Amino acid sequence: MANNSSITFRIDDDSIDKLRKLAEEEGMSLNTLVNRILDSYLEWEFIAPKVGFAPMQKSVLKALFDRVPEDQIKEIAIQAADSFEDELLLMHGKVDLAAVLSLTKNRVKRSGFTLREFESNIENGTTKLVMQHDVGHNWGVFSKTYIERLINNVGYPVKIESTDNSLTIDILKPERNTVYTPRTVRSSETKR
Secondary structure, eight states: OOOOOOOOOOOOHHHHHHHHHHHHHHTSOHHHHHHHHHHHIIIIITTGGGGTOOOOOHHHHHHHHHTSOHHHHHHHHHHHHHTOHHHHHHHHSSOSHHHHHHHHHHHHHHTTOEEEEEEEETTTTEEEEEEEOOSOHHHHHHHHHHHHHHHHHTTOOEEEEEOSSEEEEEEOOOSSOOOOOOHHHHHHHHHO
């Protein structure tokens, strides 16, 4: 559990009024809301633009993806996942399943999508995630390919089922203890 400190900030009255109203609408204390805002900024808003994330309207995203052939979408998704190691290190300080899942959850939340996490089978260590995205078939193809590749890259098998508006992601326990291999090592091994 994190230690708490008291600190005083000067905030203009209009912002305080907006924060109080938002806290009331969300059914939480002003303190809880401000802590969530600070956590969100430090976890995502501060670093995400620096590693290449940009906000975009869902309707624009859907229109763009609908115009790209499925095979090209899969290629783009694989390239994006394979090149994301440095960004993941910058955002989380590590490249492992926990970092990939944290990234995925943060992106889903910031995109206005819904994500639920379920334990499929506690005994064998599988995890199930269900995401609703409402951006259409081709976005589902991209997300399925991208997320599958990210999870595979950190050594976990995954099974993803996709519809036009949702993904069901089953992360399976690896066959053996997983040791992450950096992209630079993987790429030099494939050149041999």
